[in-house]
Amino acid sequence: MTTIADSDAVLAKDRVLPQHQAALTILQSRLADPRRGQVRWLDVACGRGQILASLKINLSDKARAKLVYLGFDGSSQFARQTRQLAESLALSHADTKVGDLADFEKLVPSTPKFDFITFTNSAHEVAPPSLAALLVDATLRLDTGGTLFVYDMESVTPNELGAIPWRRDEFRSIILTMLEALGCEGYEPEVGSWPHRTTSGWNAQIQREFMKEPHLESKRADAIQATTGEFERIMRMKLESCRRALEELTQYGSETETEREDQTRLLFEFWGLSRALQVTP
């Protein structure tokens, strides 16, 4: 089982989340390219199709008619909902696939490749070894000029059992490790920070055109191994600091309301990291 958190996908109709707005703006630029008759879009962990909720308003009929959409999710119920929504948008083609994210490589064809891949609000829910493979395999499915857009929150509110939220710099380190293992040293995608009311989010865009290594596929296994190793290194570091913080709170107690909230968040994080690392708390 690849999904590690107890979260649920949301579908707020007629609402565009800021991160989806950012993704759709990138998609818009691809659709505007007159040389492209079609734009192939893969939406990983599509949930109930929130990113499509306002697509009828966001994009013109003409632009939508160029879109080939493939949603991928672990829940058949969510995928069905997303497909129904996508089919109502008069796209060039709409489909969804259901399966464990660990089977992404088998279930999502490696050809034809995609012009745009989105992976939003879900990194914290995926078991790190699968997340490493997912990032590598999604990158390998980018067409020339294709973009992988990843977005997630630095903390999850309300807390989710088992979730592992990543901070911006942590994810940056993970991406750089992956790119280096793929032979793309020198390409350092910017990882942006986006403050929200209750937390901060980060996003990264990996663009195929800046990855000059011609034989990416041959480095897949090495890249997965290196990226998994970086995930593990960071998780062990976080687990240790989490444990120390909980030790101090056990000794001194929580002194403020904010610290009481921290305490709860640390307990959730401790559980998530211990579980992912298979460490007995």
Next chain:
Amino acid sequence: MRIFVSHSAKDTEIVSALRQALSQSPHEVTAATEKDGPSEIAARLRSSDLVVACLLQPSMDTFVELGMALGSGRPTILLGSVGEPSAADAFDLPSVAPTGSTVLDAQGLAVAIERISNQKSLVSPAAPSQPITLNALAENPSRLDSVSYASFEALVRDWFRKTVATNESVSSGGRDGGYDFKLSHEGAEYLVQVKKVSHQGRVPVEVVRSLADAVRLSGSAGGVLVTSSTLTAAAQSIAQQSQIRVLSLYDLAAASSSHELLKDVLSGERDRRQARYQWLKEMKERNDKEPGKEFFIGLTGHKNAIAFAHHWQDLGYVAMRRGDGHPDDPNDILVRITGQGTEYVEAAERDRATQRAGF
């Protein structure tokens, strides 16, 4: 002008009456709603240009809000007076005497507001229009309420820019993820987190932990936490374990152009100095309770106690001698504070009270 009306639940009518009285003016009248918690009310007050404190039937909250208004230097008008001498007398504030009619009271307030609006001289000396500096905040911490998080961070960032040498830099990156900006000092990189909390609040453990994680991840030389307040005990402990240096608002204000403080903080020397002083202070407190008694230090004492004792002995502030052989401790050292040491602690405490600059 934005006017915040502070009133108790019994005096709600004054808000609508004042709105009516000022309906032809450009002024906007705001007040707390039933749903507002303390932080929302404080935010409303902070975003106002003038405060009307209605003391007709005041509650404790009304006085808290009056205190916030005065502390943040906002022009304040009182409606009514309570106590002897009255709040208006005590703070030399403009006031409107209650008439028994809400409409007339509101009209009286409207006149006073227009007068303040036209006469800048009535604005209190610490008005927010004056540029706020770290020194001003250190002298009057209640003014922190009127400083946004971003402004406080900018003040701190400027302090570093002015303090570090020209070949060093303060980056503009960051924004949480554990730190706000990076500081390059003598060839080493440090991550700096600025945390403004209310002067009653304290920096919680997760802030320090996030900074420590960011330092480890980036391979930086260390982390600096600058705060307007103090740390919780758990946060303080994590900071000490993680080599996170803590700078207070008072530190920055007291050393506005000093490299020495920064050097001391980054090297950890200041932490060691503080710990040594704290140990000597505790020795004095124990001596106050049991004058002349020698205390055993070693295995059972503070883990740095022996090093501290040697340091203070070199200065003549404590006397040390070997004991008669503690069964569990080969170090077996007895120590007592000297008269010179006691005088030193007392003088230092007086200095701390006047300088507030820390050690």
